[in-house]
Every structure is written in C-alpha cells, then in structure tokens.
Amino acid sequence: MKKSNGYSIEVSNLTKKFGDFVAVDSISFQVKKGEIFGFLGANGAGKSTAMRMLCGLLSPTSGEATVGGYDIFSETEKVKRSIGYMSQKFSLYEDLTIGENIEFYGGIYGLSKLQIKEKTEQLLEKFQLTEKRKSLISSLPLGWKQKLAFSVAIVHNPEIVFLDEPTGGVDPITRRQFWELIYEATNSGVTVFVTTHYMDEAEYCDRISMMSEGKIMAIGSPRDLKSEYSSSNVDEIFVKIARGGGK
Amino acid sequence: MANSIEIKNVSKSYGNTVALKDISLSVNSGEIFGLIGPDGAGKTTLIRILATLLLPDKGSAVMTNYDVVKDYKKVRSSVGYMPGKFSLYQDLTIEENMQLYATMFGTTVEENYHLVKDIYSQIEPFKKRRAGKLSGGMKQKLALSCSLIHKPEVLLLDEPTTGVDPVSRKELWEMLKKLKNDGVTVFVSTPYMDEASLCDRIALIQAGEILGIDTPESIVNSFDKTLLSINSSDKYKLLNDIRSYEHCNSAFPFGESLHYTDKRTSFDIPQIYEYLRNCGNTNVEIAVIKPAIEDCFMNLMVGE
Incomplete structure (x- = not known):
C-alpha cells in the first residue's frame, strides 16, 4: 500500500549484513518531499549498500523502509518505478546518439510513444541540442552529458531521483548549471537523494547525513552541522567524525 | 632560485582535439606547485609530457635541466611520477613492488629507505600483502613510496586526491608537505579548487589554456569586484530574482548561499536587499565576502 505523509523516504533501523559483516547498521532517517538530501560517507562506509536497498536492488536483513510510499521489502517493483537514477560513472550510452538515448530511457521507464516524442523534443530544445540530436553522446563534453543524464533520469517524472556522485571533476560553471537543474526539479516537487564523497557537493544540499562504519553519525542542515561541530566547512566535520567523532 | 621545471610554449592535440594550447610556466626548486x-582541462596531458611519456607537438619542457625529449632517460632518473590510475602490479606484494621499482632504477630499498620511511612505515606491517588487496589509502601510500624510491628531485602527481575521502586527502597533503621540507619539488594536479591554499603557487587551467599563475593569495587579491554572499529561505527563487536584477553581473549558487557580483563599481547593499524583499524573498541575508579560488576561477573563465 502506498503511504503518503509528506515524506519521500522513511527509514527505520535498516540493517544489511553480509555474513558476519554488518555493512549497514540500523540506520534511521526521513527525507521530506522536495528536499535535497545528501548522503555522505567515506569509501566503504556503507553508502552504496544503503542506496541499493532504497532502490529496491538489494533486500535488507532487517528494519523498515519506504521509498515513494512503497515498502522496500515487498514492493520493490513499485519502488523502482517511482525513482530515477543517475551516476557519474554510468549514465548515457556513449555509442547511441543524443536522441536515441532520450528515447531509450523513455522506453525503459515505460513512457508511451507520444510521451517519448514530446519529452525528446522538449529536452533537445531545453539544452539547445536539436541540431545535434543525431550526434553520438561521446561527442558531448562531460558537463553536457551530466546535465542531459540528469534530465533523462527524471524523464518519467519520478517522485525521487538518486544521484551517485553526480558532479565530480566538472568545471565550476557547468557544475553550478547542474545544481540549478536540481533546484529546478526540486522546485517542481522532485525529491533528490545525493550520495557523494565530494564534501563541497554536500554544501548544496538542504540536509546531509554522514555515515561511518555502517552507522549514521550526524544528520542536519550543513549550516547546523557546521555550528554543532564548530567547523567552517563540511570537509572538517567529516574528518572529525571519521577520526573518532569528537565535536 | 633555480627552476626545476621550465615549460615553454607547449601545445598538444589528439586529432582535432586540442589538449594544450601554448602553455608556458616554470616551477621553482623546492616548491609545491598545483595545477588546478x-x-x-589538459592536466594529465601536461604531466605525461613532463614524465617523458608523451611528446609535445610544439614547444619544449626542461626538467631538472634535462630536456624531456632529447634527454628523456636522464629525466626519468631524476623525476618520480605517480599516475592518476593505480598502476603498480596488483599481484605482487607491497614488498615486491618496492623491490621492483628500486631495482629498475638501479638502487635498493635499503639504500633509500630513509626517503620513504615516513610513508612506507605505515604500510610496512602489511608488506606481504598483494597490492590488489589493499585499501585505497594504502595503495596510494605504496604508489607514493614506489615513486620516491629512486630519490627523485621532482615528484609529479596526477590527481592524487581524486575519489579519495577527506581523511586520506588530508594525509596525502601532509605527506607532500614533508617531501617539500626534504627538498623535493612537488608538481601536483587536482580538480579540487579548495586544495589551492595548500600549494605555494598554482596555475589555473581550463580547456588547455592557463587562466592564471600565481600564489593562491595573489590570485584571490586580483579578484577585481566586490563579492557578495546572499541567502534566503528559497534558493531557487532567489537565484531567478537576482539574475533578473538590472545591475546583476554574475550570480552562481555556492553551497548554501549564492555568490553575486554587480555591474556597477560602487553600489549600496540595502538597495539590493530592498529589491529582493520586494520580489517576495524572505530571510534575506547579504554579506561582503572574500573570494575563494573557485570564485576567481569562474571569474577568469567568464572573462576568457
């Protein structure tokens, strides 16, 4: 049954064990609709495992969670249909054209032929790529690919979009254009869940959580956490938490 | 002070793609120089040319007084290179990788142990472990140890902190500082603008061209506009409203706030405040701030 109470993600004591190893250790948090939530942690902290569970790709050992109102234990197909996903490592198909990529993802996400056609025209126009629709994705600069990949990830109007380290390495102006696309999406009600270990990306989020050894060690707005940990940036907070949690 | 690296008018293209356009810069002996x-942008191409692994199309580069093309063998023995991608032998142990590198350069681990002691001693307890089984931070310490074992005068590091968590990043910069104190010239590339302040001098590079070369302080001081940080309850609305302001020169989201420059040379902050309030923004906060390297980089990019 779909729950609807102003939260896009609700997680309570979610745990995942691989044998004796506890990858995610009883984490709890909520993400409001339309919020940009940053999910931070070092390599190996358990971010990917947690995110794979929330996307309905990995079944949890124990705990409870709903994503888009659907239970991640029993309604994984509905979860998958209510989310979009984009990662810097894997996004668009390099050997398909720009137009083909949009059509392909539209199809995967179950849009009708008419919707795909409309969305394709709309996106090509938005990015002024109409003349380049027949060019291969590989011909686009990295920043353009990422902006397009984000738009494609929300082509089916999902309630939530998961972004996995979306803007590492892009030039500072393009990176900001990318964040403006995110603001535009959240302004129209999409919830954004960003996992990253680039701490400066974290500063763009409404709220962030920091994970270490499977547990969420801190959660709050970047501003509140900075004052709580007497730090001038998120990087410092991270180092403090990773080195033993002292405030 | 002598120059450790002297690059003159270097250009490099791959087919129709121009990677470097007429790059010139020099690095003083004993400094930490950041390519940001x-x-x-062309960072890896430039480092590979300096490491004698790639030939420039035009121009010349001299490393520790040796030309990177004519005297490439001498350059190799006086320069250490740590590539961006982990390139050691995954199925050799820590110890075996170290011995291999030492032997290739005609030395032994024992002879130059003192050079790598600080770094290598941290992974030495695991010396029988295969390189492929190490964590990211340990791999990096091993790669750094291997690149230092032949006592190079100059160390080239290609994005050593990319994809590395903040704790390991901090450790790496601490290690570079130590190497500098030991007299090694460090040439390091990074996409992280906030690492600029850890370098003695930096070059900002974008699309194969140098935007500026100086100390981080001088680059910040050369920012020729008043920079404002603006906050409100609704960032997206704020951004759209301020961009429609007739005097707006630039407005970019910057973490929790946005950074703004005005077209006018002198202006009143209360006036901007009034404008934003009248547009319906609430909890507006405006402050004059000191630019960061990233602000300078964007300013230079727009100016290009």
Whole structure:
C-alpha cells in the first residue's frame, strides 16, 4: 500500500549484513518531499549498500523502509518505478546518439510513444541540442552529458531521483548549471537523494547525513552541522567524525 | 632560485582535439606547485609530457635541466611520477613492488629507505600483502613510496586526491608537505579548487589554456569586484530574482548561499536587499565576502 505523509523516504533501523559483516547498521532517517538530501560517507562506509536497498536492488536483513510510499521489502517493483537514477560513472550510452538515448530511457521507464516524442523534443530544445540530436553522446563534453543524464533520469517524472556522485571533476560553471537543474526539479516537487564523497557537493544540499562504519553519525542542515561541530566547512566535520567523532 | 621545471610554449592535440594550447610556466626548486582545473582541462596531458611519456607537438619542457625529449632517460632518473590510475602490479606484494621499482632504477630499498620511511612505515606491517588487496589509502601510500624510491628531485602527481575521502586527502597533503621540507619539488594536479591554499603557487587551467599563475593569495587579491554572499529561505527563487536584477553581473549558487557580483563599481547593499524583499524573498541575508579560488576561477573563465 502506498503511504503518503509528506515524506519521500522513511527509514527505520535498516540493517544489511553480509555474513558476519554488518555493512549497514540500523540506520534511521526521513527525507521530506522536495528536499535535497545528501548522503555522505567515506569509501566503504556503507553508502552504496544503503542506496541499493532504497532502490529496491538489494533486500535488507532487517528494519523498515519506504521509498515513494512503497515498502522496500515487498514492493520493490513499485519502488523502482517511482525513482530515477543517475551516476557519474554510468549514465548515457556513449555509442547511441543524443536522441536515441532520450528515447531509450523513455522506453525503459515505460513512457508511451507520444510521451517519448514530446519529452525528446522538449529536452533537445531545453539544452539547445536539436541540431545535434543525431550526434553520438561521446561527442558531448562531460558537463553536457551530466546535465542531459540528469534530465533523462527524471524523464518519467519520478517522485525521487538518486544521484551517485553526480558532479565530480566538472568545471565550476557547468557544475553550478547542474545544481540549478536540481533546484529546478526540486522546485517542481522532485525529491533528490545525493550520495557523494565530494564534501563541497554536500554544501548544496538542504540536509546531509554522514555515515561511518555502517552507522549514521550526524544528520542536519550543513549550516547546523557546521555550528554543532564548530567547523567552517563540511570537509572538517567529516574528518572529525571519521577520526573518532569528537565535536 | 633555480627552476626545476621550465615549460615553454607547449601545445598538444589528439586529432582535432586540442589538449594544450601554448602553455608556458616554470616551477621553482623546492616548491609545491598545483595545477588546478576540471576534467578535460589538459592536466594529465601536461604531466605525461613532463614524465617523458608523451611528446609535445610544439614547444619544449626542461626538467631538472634535462630536456624531456632529447634527454628523456636522464629525466626519468631524476623525476618520480605517480599516475592518476593505480598502476603498480596488483599481484605482487607491497614488498615486491618496492623491490621492483628500486631495482629498475638501479638502487635498493635499503639504500633509500630513509626517503620513504615516513610513508612506507605505515604500510610496512602489511608488506606481504598483494597490492590488489589493499585499501585505497594504502595503495596510494605504496604508489607514493614506489615513486620516491629512486630519490627523485621532482615528484609529479596526477590527481592524487581524486575519489579519495577527506581523511586520506588530508594525509596525502601532509605527506607532500614533508617531501617539500626534504627538498623535493612537488608538481601536483587536482580538480579540487579548495586544495589551492595548500600549494605555494598554482596555475589555473581550463580547456588547455592557463587562466592564471600565481600564489593562491595573489590570485584571490586580483579578484577585481566586490563579492557578495546572499541567502534566503528559497534558493531557487532567489537565484531567478537576482539574475533578473538590472545591475546583476554574475550570480552562481555556492553551497548554501549564492555568490553575486554587480555591474556597477560602487553600489549600496540595502538597495539590493530592498529589491529582493520586494520580489517576495524572505530571510534575506547579504554579506561582503572574500573570494575563494573557485570564485576567481569562474571569474577568469567568464572573462576568457
């Protein structure tokens, strides 16, 4: 049954064990609709495992969670249909054209032929790529690919979009254009869940959580956490938490 | 002071793609020099040319007084190179990788142990472990140890902190500082603008061109506009409203706030405040701030 109470993600004591190893250790948090939530942690902290569970790709050992109102234990197909996903490592198909990529993802996400056609025209126009629709994705600069990949990830109007380290390495102006696309999406009600270990990306989020050894060690707005940990940036907070949690 | 690296008018293209356009810069002996720019700026190409692994199309580069093309063998023995991608032998142990590198350069681990002691001693307890089984931070310490074992005068590091968590990043910069104190010249590339302040001098690079070369302080001081940080309850609305302001020169989201410059040379902050309030923004906060390297980088990019 779909729950609807102003939260896009609700997680309570979610745990995942691989044998004796506890990858995610009883984490709890909520993400409001339309919020940009940053999910931070070092390599190996358990971010990917947690995110794979929330996307309905990995079944949890124990705990409870709903994503888009659907239970991640029993309604994984509905979860998958209510989310979009984009990662810097894997996004668009390099050997398909720009137009083909949009059509392909539209199809995967179950849009009708008419919707795909409309969305394709709309996106090509938005990015002024109409003349380049027949060019291969590989011909686009990295920043353009990422902006397009984000738009494609929300082509089916999902309630939530998961972004996995979306803007590492892009030039500072393009990176900001990318964040403006995110603001535009959240302004129209999409919830954004960003996992990253680039701490400066974290500063763009409404709220962030920091994970270490499977547990969420801190959660709050970047501003509140900075004052709580007497730090001038998120990087410092991270180092403090990773080195033993002292405030 | 002598120059450790002297690059003159270097250009390099791959087919129709121009990677470097007429790059010139020199690095003083004993300094930490940062090459700062996004992916695709040409950082790796430049470092590979300096490491004698790639030939420039035009121009010349001299490393520790040796030409990177004519005297490439001498350059190799006086320069250490740590590539961006982990390139050691995954199925050799820590110890075996170290011995291999020492032997290739005609030395032994024992002879130059003192050079790598600080770094290598941290992974030495695991010396029988295969390189492929190490964590990211340990791999990096091993790669750094291997690149230092032949006592190079100059160390080239290609994005050593990319994809590395903040704790390991901090450790790496601490290690570079130590190497500098030991007299090694460090040439390091990074996409992280906030690492600029850890370098003695930096070059900002974008699309194959140098935007500026100086100390981080001088680059910040050369920012020629008043920079404002503006906050409100609704960032997206704020951004759209301020961009419609007739005097707006630039407005970019910057973490929790946005950074703004005005077209006018002198202006009143209360006036901007009034404008934003009248547009319906609430909890507006405006402050004059000191630019960061990233602000300078964007300013230079727009100016290009």
